[in-house]
Amino acid sequence: MTQPESSDQYRRLRVALLGAGAVGSQVADLLLRHGDELADRAGASLELAGIAVRDVDAPRDVELPKELFTTDAESLIVGSDIVIELMGGIEPARGNLLLALNSGADVVTANKALLATHGTELFEAADQVGASVYYEAAAAGAIPIIRPLRDSLAGDRVVRIMGIVNGTTNYILDRMDSEGADFADVLADAQRLGYAEADPTADVEGHDAAQKAAILASLAFHTTVPLDAVHCEGITGITASMIDEARAAGFVIKLLAVCERITVDGAESISVRVYPALVARSHPLASVHGANNAVFVEAEAAGSLMFYGAGAGGVQTASAVLGDVVSAARRHIAGGVGVGESTRANLPIVPIGHVITRYQITLEVNDQPGVLATIAGILSEGGVSVATVVQTVEGEDDTTARLVIGTHRAAEQALSDTVENLAASEVVERVVSVLRVEGE
Amino acid sequence: MTQPESSDQYRRLRVALLGAGAVGSQVADLLLRHGDELADRAGASLELAGIAVRDVDAPRDVELPKELFTTDAESLIVGSDIVIELMGGIEPARGNLLLALNSGADVVTANKALLATHGTELFEAADQVGASVYYEAAAAGAIPIIRPLRDSLAGDRVVRIMGIVNGTTNYILDRMDSEGADFADVLADAQRLGYAEADPTADVEGHDAAQKAAILASLAFHTTVPLDAVHCEGITGITASMIDEARAAGFVIKLLAVCERITVDGAESISVRVYPALVARSHPLASVHGANNAVFVEAEAAGSLMFYGAGAGGVQTASAVLGDVVSAARRHIAGGVGVGESTRANLPIVPIGHVITRYQITLEVNDQPGVLATIAGILSEGGVSVATVVQTVEGEDDTTARLVIGTHRAAEQALSDTVENLAASEVVERVVSVLRVEGE
Numbered sequence: 001m002t003q004p005e006s007s008d009q010y011r012r013l014r015v016a017l018l019g020a021g022a023v024g025s026q027v028a029d030l031l032l033r034h035g036d037e038l039a040d041r042a043g044a045s046l047e048l049a050g051i052a053v054r055d056v057d058a059p060r061d062v063e064l065p066k067e068l069f070t071t072d073a074e075s076l077i078v079g080s081d082i083v084i085e086l087m088g089g090i091e092p093a094r095g096n097l098l099l100a101l102n103s104g105a106d107v108v109t110a111n112k113a114l115l116a117t118h119g120t121e122l123f124e125a126a127d128q129v130g131a132s133v134y135y136e137a138a139a140a141g142a143i144p145i146i147r148p149l150r151d152s153l154a155g156d157r158v159v160r161i162m163g164i165v166n167g168t169t170n171y172i173l174d175r176m177d178s179e180g181a182d183f184a185d186v187l188a189d190a191q192r193l194g195y196a197e198a199d200p201t202a203d204v205e206g207h208d209a210a211q212k213a214a215i216l217a218s219l220a221f222h223t224t225v226p227l228d229a230v231h232c233e234g235i236t237g238i239t240a241s242m243i244d245e246a247r248a249a250g251f252v253i254k255l256l257a258v259c260e261r262i263t264v265d266g267a268e269s270i271s272v273r274v275y276p277a278l279v280a281r282s283h284p285l286a287s288v289h290g291a292n293n294a295v296f297v298e299a300e301a302a303g304s305l306m307f308y309g310a311g312a313g314g315v316q317t318a319s320a321v322l323g324d325v326v327s328a329a330r331r332h333i334a335g336g337v338g339v340g341e342s343t344r345a346n347l348p349i350v351p352i353g354h355v356i357t358r359y360q361i362t363l364e365v366n367d368q369p370g371v372l373a374t375i376a377g378i379l380s381e382g383g384v385s386v387a388t389v390v391q392t393v394e395g396e397d398d399t400t401a402r403l404v405i406g407t408h409r410a411a412e413q414a415l416s417d418t419v420e421n422l423a424a425s426e427v428v429e430r431v432v433s434v435l436r437v438e439g440e
Numbered sequence: 441m442t443q444p445e446s447s448d449q450y451r452r453l454r455v456a457l458l459g460a461g462a463v464g465s466q467v468a469d470l471l472l473r474h475g476d477e478l479a480d481r482a483g484a485s486l487e488l489a490g491i492a493v494r495d496v497d498a499p500r501d502v503e504l505p506k507e508l509f510t511t512d513a514e515s516l517i518v519g520s521d522i523v524i525e526l527m528g529g530i531e532p533a534r535g536n537l538l539l540a541l542n543s544g545a546d547v548v549t550a551n552k553a554l555l556a557t558h559g560t561e562l563f564e565a566a567d568q569v570g571a572s573v574y575y576e577a578a579a580a581g582a583i584p585i586i587r588p589l590r591d592s593l594a595g596d597r598v599v600r601i602m603g604i605v606n607g608t609t610n611y612i613l614d615r616m617d618s619e620g621a622d623f624a625d626v627l628a629d630a631q632r633l634g635y636a637e638a639d640p641t642a643d644v645e646g647h648d649a650a651q652k653a654a655i656l657a658s659l660a661f662h663t664t665v666p667l668d669a670v671h672c673e674g675i676t677g678i679t680a681s682m683i684d685e686a687r688a689a690g691f692v693i694k695l696l697a698v699c700e701r702i703t704v705d706g707a708e709s710i711s712v713r714v715y716p717a718l719v720a721r722s723h724p725l726a727s728v729h730g731a732n733n734a735v736f737v738e739a740e741a742a743g744s745l746m747f748y749g750a751g752a753g754g755v756q757t758a759s760a761v762l763g764d765v766v767s768a769a770r771r772h773i774a775g776g777v778g779v780g781e782s783t784r785a786n787l788p789i790v791p792i793g794h795v796i797t798r799y800q801i802t803l804e805v806n807d808q809p810g811v812l813a814t815i816a817g818i819l820s821e822g823g824v825s826v827a828t829v830v831q832t833v834e835g836e837d838d839t840t841a842r843l844v845i846g847t848h849r850a851a852e853q854a855l856s857d858t859v860e861n862l863a864a865s866e867v868v869e870r871v872v873s874v875l876r877v878e879g880e
Contacts, residue, residue, distance in 0.1 A: 345477070
């Protein structure tokens with residue numbers, strides 16, 4: 001079954017699979033069913049040598065030959081040409097991949113948590129032995145973004161990436177936007193429908209997006225971006241009324257991973273951050289609906305590019321994994337050493353305070369004469385210049401009003417200091433929300 | 441200037457550039473200005489050894505050092521590690537690239553006409569010597585589509601590609617759609633603004649899109665698709681009223697390159713065609729405006745993907761060319777042989793008659809009782825099933841009516857036979873238009 005007739009002409013490569021969850025079982029199934037085609041494309045016969053799992057008898061999404069399963073990952077790894085890691089988590093995935101590289105195998109992984117925290121260690125281990133680490137499935141599911149960033153744009157300078165890289169949060173925000181529903185209600189429904197996990201923390205707090213942002217920024221800026229250098233805010237504070245106000249102003253709220261080249265004190269630097277941001281409804285990212293993902297890339301020469309597709313899903317992610325397996329196989333056949341990651345630019349990563357963008361500040365204020373002058377004064381003192389003010393009267397007693405203030409571009413630090421001063425002012429009852437505007 | 445200080449640590453690679461037009465002069469400029477960065481990314485110092493041109497003194501878009509120019513392409517090529525061909529046309533481009541490959545160089549080209557007609561010859565010459573042919577800029581300008589198709593989706597099965605791959609025609613159709621203007625007027629304006637050439641034939645007749653379709657289909661289906669196997673229709677017959685009627689039915693007209701896997705008589709086959717088609721306004725391709733390009737890819741496992749960006753322009757295309765140069769340099773440094781094109785699937789390419797899709801037929805008919813029954817009879821006899829009919833009365837004398845007939849899916853051959861019968865019927869005054877519907 002693993003050895004289709006017509007592939008006998010090819011050299012055989014031993015492929016080890018670690019993990020047989022939603023993605024792993026699809027990868028195994030496609031390897032077995034499409035063996036002939038894959039052999040033709042890779043120029044090598046891909047022999048699935050085994051699947052390492054914790055529990056051989058656990059139920060799988062796809063039926064797979066029982067004899068392929070083993071609990072002994074290490075024996076499977078040693079002697080393999082290509083090792084596919086789809087276990088997730090840090091250990092034993094990290095140890096297994098280091099063993100694989102040191103045994104001379106190329107590795108394929110979709111493990112974004114591992115890459116965002118131990119990527120450098122893996123890339124260096126690969127460089128040592130002339131092997132390669134492939135990870136197309138780790139950044140945006142089935143959307144091919146790694147090769148475009150690493151190869152196609154290698155002769156260009158990426159200026160900015162804005163990515164919708166988490167399907168769960170895009171699904172939630174999109175439904176909040178189209179239905180006027182509350183976060184908690186949509187989250188509960190998303191959990192029921194399988195779009196969100198029972199513990200949704202990694203998605204809704206932005207941790208998953210932050211891991212992907214670290215991977216994308218490292219590639220785009222040829223600089224190692226550690227996970228803890230990524231500023232991260234989630235969407236749990238987004239309310240139906242914030243989305244209403246965004247819509248009224250021509251925006252939609254999206255959880256964005258922003259990776260940006262910026263100049264701080266004359267030095268070229270980068271900023272990497274994840275937060276819910278206002279995006280103009282006319283921007284291509286605004287029309288990314290449901291659980292889909294998209295990565296919008298601005299480069300000096302190439303201009304604006306967008307890559308769009310399914311961000312997750314077992315079989316979709318399996319497509320990206322198998323593309324990597326074919327690439328690894330071709331490299332094995334072609335000979336030569338693997339091409340490592342280029343992190344030689346080594347740009348400084350600046351904290352969020354240096355980021356310059358526009359803001360939309362919503363305040364609940366006393367509805368009395370002179371309030372606007374007081375607030376304008378606080379903003380002006382803080383160095384934050386006002387572009388637009390929209391006032392709406394709130395409540396039946398007419399004692400409070402709501403002000404939506406759109407600022408000109410300002411530094412995050414100046415803005416947050418100013419917001420503190422606004423909150424402390426006696427004319428301000430409440431700072432309802434502060435949102436950044438991206439993609440202008 | 442070509443040898444930045446910090447790149448002294450790297451091995452030097454000799455780069456020859458053939459052609460210094462809109463793209464070539466930008467490539468030379470970026471190679472010279474970003475030498476340091478490119479060296480870091482490539483792991484090799486890229487020394488621009490010379491630029492072969494017909495006329496050394498011709499004016500250029502970008503000022504370049506005079507001493508780099510030569511009219512002796514052959515001497516420049518021999519001894520180079522990487523040869524970039526941006527001359528266009530078949531000869532001397534073909535001869536120069538064969539010389540380059542046989543001298544052991546990797547080659548980078550943006551020459552879609554050459555690849556669509558002599559691609560196989562070049563790929564085979566590269567295979568013979570273990571070199572590679574890079575051509576990211578030949579298929580969709582700056583949009584990275586070659587690596588995603590060849591590498592990222594190598595483990596998947598592409599089912600269909602629908603591409604807006606010609607900026608000039610998309611610009612014209614988009615303006616006709618938004619302004620209600622006529623083809624000839626918009627074309628004249630596009631020529632004045634530089635969006636269309638003085639001789640617009642290659643664009644408006646679909647020839648440029650057909651070359652790109654041949655390249656994309658070859659890659660996606662691992663099959664050599666010769667240019668003459670691509671069915672090609674242009675947009676010169678598209679009128680303002682066709683666009684109006686399309687809008688009324690919820691469609692926009694786009695010139696599409698469609699590459700499709702289809703089953704004919706039980707055999708897996710492919711169809712490659714370029715024509716103006718109706719696309720639902722809700723489809724992602726419908727929102728590709730102006731001179732932008734986009735490639736929509738449907739794959740068995742990955743689902744729907746879209747790649748969007750600028751389709752042409754000197755500096756945008758230069759980005760794609762330089763990405764290829766860095767890839768070629770990395771391969772030189774890594775060693776090993778180049779990875780050839782996989783055309784081992786070798787699927788049969790079927791003529792347009794076998795294509796199955798939906799159609800929108802607009803007829804001018806006598807406005808008298810029984811006409812609809814006659815027409816329905818002709819369609820039914822031809823095996824074409826009707827989904828919708830919309831009748832609009834035309835003219836002041838009420839003697840003719842216009843019928844817009846939407847069919848169910850039918851084979852192109854059955855459809856065109858039936859349209860002939862309709863045209864011959866005495867109740868039909870004129871077949872106004874027949875358009876295919878794509879993307880459903």
